[in-house]
Amino acid sequence: MAEMAANNETPEVLFWVGCAGSFDDRYKKVTVAFVKILNSAGVKFAVLGTEESCTGDPARRAGNEFTFQMLAMSNIQVLDMYNVKKIVTACPHCFNTLKNEYPALGGNYEVLHHSEYLQQLIDAGRVRLQGGEAFKGRKITFHDSCYLGRANDVYEAPRHVLEALDADLVEMKRCRTKGLCCGAGGGQMFKEPEPGKKDVNIERIEEALQTGADTIAVACPFCMVMMTDGVKNKEKEQSVKVYDLAELIAQAKGL
Amino acid sequence: MAIIQQTIFIAALGAVAWLISRRVGIIGRTIRLGKEENRTDQPGKRLSIMMRVAFGQKKMFDRPLIGFLHFAVYAGFILINIEVLEIVLDGILGTHRIFAGPLGSFYGVLIGFFELLALGVLISCSIFLIRRSILKVERFQPSRHREMTGWPQLDGKLILVFEIVLMIAILTMNAADSALQDLGSAHYPVAGDFLISQWLKPLFSGWSEGALIAYERIAWWVHILGIFVFAVYLTYSKHLHIALAFPNTYFSRLEPKGEMKNMPEITQEVKIMLGLETQPADAVVPERFGAKDVADLTWKNLMDAYSCTECGRCTAACPANITGKKLSPRKIMMDTRDRLEDVSRNMLANKGKFVNDNKSLLGDYIQEEELLACTTCNACVQECPVLINPLDIILQLRRHKVMDEAHAPGSWNMMFQNLDTNQAPWKFSPGDRFNWASAVTDSGPEGNSTAS
Structure with missing residues (x-):
């Protein structure tokens, strides 16, 4: 972003990478897949790079409003310095915080989740799915993320993206508004679960496996971790794969 | 005799009104112990939510069968109250079926409709009681949910029994009334058989006029006093939802569910620190x-x-x-x-x-x-x-x-x-935040590689 600003260029959109997208080895692949899609579609985008900080979501959900606001304020300062108007992110938690919670602190942006952005690119004909892996006839199930679905009523955009793959989209019993959490939201990602009889991601993965899908599509870095762990726990990692929407689109394009 | 009944009735009505208004006052003051929060913006949107969710019970129909049964109880509750108005007027004035004269033949239709609703309430509440007690629906079981132990468990069943008794009282009262009409009893003007209670009339065949009058009176008193007791009881019970569902949906949150309220007191401190x-x-x-x-x-x-x-x-x-x-x-x-x-x-x-x-x-x-x-x-x-x-x-x-x-x-x-x-929830150096970009260039960027 700094480079673009120095050259007096304005990006179409700022890609907010998020901490998982920057540091988590598995999710970095999603970041790279999404960037490749943006490049191939000719989208002029920017990232903040090392100037980006955590949005503060995990701190706020855990109850630490102070840390949240410190991070949020400094992010808003950076975003406003570059006069950012439009943001896209592959993390529903970043999406929710940037979109719904930054305005109260003075940060007003148009914020899209990458599922919405991908749908727009596909609808506008900027992303065409050819040249890569064929998904026809393969069974894919989509796991709704709480912070995309219930929190922000985004249920259809990720499904539209998956439909573009021409795969066989199968729903879990609990989907859309009834979708079951992966178990990582609200700060759970950063602590051991409380005592109980089962882990939430195991409950969810059992449901996902029941659909008979060979691919579990996710749209959130935390869901990615939890679902992947679930598949490993059930020793199905050979037959069932967990991918983010962006990775599936990149595969279909042969990127 | 009539004047004693009227006096007792008016005294009971007054006591109920006093008890309820006192309780409403207490609950109102208790709710106002909470902190201020403005929930009066966008009245049009709020009204529409209230009409759909409380009045129309939209979310109850997520489970269609239960939604339908619940709607039957709710509609019965609201509409049968029109009949309660007649009962209250009769009680105060010492009359009997005060609306029968002015409404003429429409009266029979109206009571028939109320009876149909009463039957709906009776059937629905019986099914609900069976679900709670015999089918043991998981979420009501104290063995699985500790908050359902004791009073909440009893409260749920008590309300259903209450409603069943009230409905039986009104239906058998009407049947006894019809039987008395057939006998030409002086105080029971002919209003005709009613839609549902006519099928209960055989229960009273062979009863003397005195016995019928006694039953009709007892059922009348059980019904109306039952309603009075119920009205007071509900202010102490989970059943308060029948009233509060309306304001509660009206004042519900309009923001996206994911949004957490800001803490302005912290914002000021953070701004000072920065x-x-x-x-x-x-x-x-x-x-x-x-x-x-x-x-x-x-x-x-x-x-x-x-x-x-x-x-x-x-x-x-x-x-x-x-x-x-x-x-x-x-x-x-x-x-x-x-x-x-x-x-x-x-x-x-x-x-x-x-x-x-x-x-x-x-x-x-x-x-x-x-x-x-x-x-x-x-x-x-x-x-x-x-x-x-x-x-x-x-x-x-x-x-x-x-x-x-x-x-x-x-x-x-x-x-x-x-x-x-x-600035990340994990222990990584902020300087490494952009390292992922090397994977893009390694595999050959396409066009826009100035993404930095």
């Missing part, structure tokens, strides 16, 4: 961060607690509860209400002022373990048929734990520390 603002001379340091007790919550959180009818749809959808954790969103609401009732009794006993009882919602009612199990997934909020928000309470209590008591699991403290020092 050098964006200077310390104002009149800065007020809040005495408490987050919520520890009911008075720290907003009035809407408290209204939510009184609106809860303990149906447990929230708990049945809660990922933490499903997997055996201690958290139950229903219990959060019931605990809040129990604490409120304690506080309100305390205030009544101390001339309207709350005297410290060394108890608080957090700690004495809701335990930390419950709060920590929440994934903030909003499933409970999504499920509630009257738009209660248990998550809002959970998050305010968490804020108190972490900011006021500085108490959090060690791994959370580690996460906070990472966020404070390297």
Whole structure:
């Protein structure tokens, strides 16, 4: 972003990478897949790079409003310095915080989740799915993320993206508004679960496996971790794969 | 004789009115213990939500059969009250079926319609009772949900028995009335057989006029006194939802479910720390961060607690509860209400002022373990048929734990520390944040590689 600003260029959109997208080895692949899609579609985008900080979501959900606001304020300062108007992110938690919670602190942006952005690119004909892996006839199930679905009523955009793959989209019993959490939201990602009889991601993965899908599509870095762990726990990692929407689109394009 | 009945009736009516208005006053004052929060914007949108969700019971129809049965009870409750108006007028004036004359033949149609509703209520409540007692629907079972032990369990069944008795009383009363009409009894003007109760008339074949009059009178009194007792009872019971569902949906949150309320008192402090603002001379340091007790919550959180009818749809959808954790969103609401009732009794006993009882919602009612199990997934909020928000309470209590008591699991403290020092929840150097970009260039960028 700094480079673009120095050259007096304005990006179409700022890609907010998020901490998982920057540091988590598995999710970095999603970041790279999404960037490749943006490049191939000719989208002029920017990232903040090392100037980006955590949005503060995990701190706020855990109850630490102070840390949240410190991070949020400094992010808003950076975003406003570059006069950012439009943001896209592959993390529903970043999406929710940037979109719904930054305005109260003075940060007003148009914020899209990458599922919405991908749908727009596909609808506008900027992303065409050819040249890569064929998904026809393969069974894919989509796991709704709480912070995309219930929190922000985004249920259809990720499904539209998956439909573009021409795969066989199968729903879990609990989907859309009834979708079951992966178990990582609200700060759970950063602590051991409380005592109980089962882990939430195991409950969810059992449901996902029941659909008979060979691919579990996710749209959130935390869901990615939890679902992947679930598949490993059930020793199905050979037959069932967990991918983010962006990775599936990149595969279909042969990127 | 008639004048005694009238006197007793008017006295009972007055007592009920007094008891209810007193109780409404207490509940109103208790709800106002909560903090201010403006929920009066966008009245048009609010009205439309109330009409759909409370009046139209939209969310109940997520489960069509149960939605239909519940709607039958609800419609019966509202419409049969028109007949209660006649009963009350008869009671006060010492008349019998005061509307029968003026309405003519339409009266029979109207009572027939009420009887149909009464039958609907009777059948629905019987099915509900069977579900609770014999089919043992999971979310009502105390063996699985500790908050359903004792009174809440009894309360749920009692209300159903109550309604069944009331409906039997009105239907058999009408049947006895018809039988008396057939006998040409002096005080029972001919209004014709009624739609449902005519089938109950054989029950009274062979009864003497005196016995029929006695039964009709007893059923009349059971019905109306039952309604009076029920009206007072519901203000102490989970059944208060029949009234509060309306304001509670009207004042529900219009923001996206994912949005957490900002804490302006923190914003000011953060701005000062970042050098964006200077310390104002009149800065007020809040005495408490987050919520520890009911008075720290907003009035809407408290209204939510009184609106809860303990149906447990929230708990049945809660990922933490499903997997055996201690958290139950229903219990959060019931605990809040129990604490409120304690506080309100305390205030009544101390001339309207709350005297410290060394108890608080957090700690004495809701335990930390419950709060920590929440994934903030909003499933409970999504499920509630009257738009209660248990998550809002959970998050305010968490804020108190972490900011006021500085108490959090060690791994959370580690996460906070990472966020404070390297702006990521994990221990990574901020300088490495952009390292992923090498993977894009390695595999050959296409066009726009100035993405930095």
